[in-house]
Amino acid sequence: MMNWMRDTVLTLPSFLQIHGFSGNSGPSYRLIHGNNKEISNMLKEAMSKPIRNLSHDVLSAVQPHIHSWTKTYGKNFLQWYGLQPVLVITEPELCKEILNNKDRLYSKKKPNVYGKKLFGDSISIAEGEKWSKLRKLSNHAFHGDSLKSMIPDMIASSEAMLEGWKKHEGKEIEVYEQFRLFTSEVISRTAFGSCYLEGKNIFDMLMKLSSVIFRNSYKLRIPGISKVYKPTLHPDWQEKARNEVLQLFGKETRNPDGLAKLKTMSMIINESLRLYPPVIVLRRKVDMEVRLGNLIVPANVELLVPNLALHHEPQIWGQDVKLFKPERFSDGVANATNNNMAAFLPFGMGPRTCVGLNFATIEAKIALSMILQRYAFTLSPAYVHSPFQFLTVRPQHGLQVILNSL
Numbered sequence: 001m002m003n004w005m006r007d008t009v010l011t012l013p014s015f016l017q018i019h020g021f022s023g024n025s026g027p028s029y030r031l032i033h034g035n036n037k038e039i040s041n042m043l044k045e046a047m048s049k050p051i052r053n054l055s056h057d058v059l060s061a062v063q064p065h066i067h068s069w070t071k072t073y074g075k076n077f078l079q080w081y082g083l084q085p086v087l088v089i090t091e092p093e094l095c096k097e098i099l100n101n102k103d104r105l106y107s108k109k110k111p112n113v114y115g116k117k118l119f120g121d122s123i124s125i126a127e128g129e130k131w132s133k134l135r136k137l138s139n140h141a142f143h144g145d146s147l148k149s150m151i152p153d154m155i156a157s158s159e160a161m162l163e164g165w166k167k168h169e170g171k172e173i174e175v176y177e178q179f180r181l182f183t184s185e186v187i188s189r190t191a192f193g194s195c196y197l198e199g200k201n202i203f204d205m206l207m208k209l210s211s212v213i214f215r216n217s218y219k220l221r222i223p224g225i226s227k228v229y230k231p232t233l234h235p236d237w238q239e240k241a242r243n244e245v246l247q248l249f250g251k252e253t254r255n256p257d258g259l260a261k262l263k264t265m266s267m268i269i270n271e272s273l274r275l276y277p278p279v280i281v282l283r284r285k286v287d288m289e290v291r292l293g294n295l296i297v298p299a300n301v302e303l304l305v306p307n308l309a310l311h312h313e314p315q316i317w318g319q320d321v322k323l324f325k326p327e328r329f330s331d332g333v334a335n336a337t338n339n340n341m342a343a344f345l346p347f348g349m350g351p352r353t354c355v356g357l358n359f360a361t362i363e364a365k366i367a368l369s370m371i372l373q374r375y376a377f378t379l380s381p382a383y384v385h386s387p388f389q390f391l392t393v394r395p396q397h398g399l400q401v402i403l404n405s406l
């Protein structure tokens with residue numbers, strides 16, 4: 001162990017420098033802690049103050065170290081989680097190569113002891129034969145008729161949530177927690193075939209366990225929805241989305257075929273996922289030395305694709321990158337990214353892409369259309385803009401909106 005540590009620490013930065021890095025390869029390694037202390041100090045500082053003017057310029061608040069170090073050391077750099085060397089890659093071509101994993105060189109990182117408790121033997125950490133079996137089963141569960149059959153449950157969950165909103169009409173409501181419970185309830189109803197109250201204990205345990213894990217690392221996530229942020233700030237887009245819903249469905253409950261026609265809503269969801277992706281890093285590791293572009297990456301190095309940084313890169317998205325402009329997605333993702341598909345990774349890409357993508361999108365569309373049919377909403381003056389990462393990206397002080405019935 002000591003030898004491995006000494007050899008890695010002493011040789012890795014110069015090794016990477018020789019094999020493709022020019023200049024400094026990243027922040028200096030510090031004994032035992034690596035860069036953990038610097039990262040956590042930067043995060044504490046960023047979290048202590050809200051982002052001014054409700055700006056969408058959130059990279060420096062959510063991942064201040066990545067924001068700062070890509071500026072100092074370039075698009076790809078080496079950082080240390082304690083003794084673990086981690087290569088951060090933001091060059092889209094290289095991100096694509098890692099995530100597409102054509103030659104099976106990049107595997108999922110093995111979870112630590114807490115991660116094992118949270119994910120058990122789940123698909124998101126499995127590899128090889130076991131993963132392919134689980135993936136086939138999951139693909140089946142989240143496609144076609146099977147997915148369609150979940151829609152009534154999603155509508156029922158959304159109805160139940162909105163029933164509870166009645167007592168907040170004309171007043172403020174904190175919706176982040178509402179959406180978290182809604183997502184949990186939908187998953188309980190559809191996947192576990194029970195209602196949220198039955199699944200509640202499981203989710204409470206998961207949340208507690210995940211907070212323990214998060215304190216021990218920057219590594220894991222639980223999916224959630226956070227799409228309502230944007231239209232509250234942008235009444236024009238809220239109105240466009242509502243018109244679309246009313247034109248397609250009137251005040252009725254949706255039908256599955258209509259959901260695919262919600263084009264404006266898809267653009268809003270995409271733009272929200274670009275600015276505020278719930279999952280902000282994708283992690284892999286190499287088991288043996290590999291060539292990645294003109295870098296040679298030694299065995300046991302972890303790779304980190306910080307998708308939030310890619311989503312906020314002006315060279316890809318243009319100078320208006322920090323603005324909420326759903327119209328950039330009007331001709332699809334390929335057009336919005338200038339055919340740089342790895343620049344938009346809210347659900348990852350390649351073989352390990354999110355298996356719940358369609359499920360999550362349909363769920364968000366159902367909830368949003370049902371909200372838009374009933375309410376106009378604005379941000380409450382109580383809202384403090386301070387997104388931060390706690391497994392997923394979320395509003396640190398909640399998301400307070402004012403509900404006005406239509």
Ligand code: HEM
Binds near residue numbers: 223279
């Ligand atoms: C807005 C909601 C969601 C977001 C942003 C999201 C994002 C992601 C991302 C980025 C990955 C890829 C991780 C990687 O490459 O390392 C992923 C994988 C995965 N997601 Fe999601 N997800 C969401 C909702 C869901 C839902 C609702 C489910 C299930 C009901 C789900 C199940 C999974 C699973 C099982 C994997 C692992 C797939 C594999 O390794 O083969 N996700 N998700």
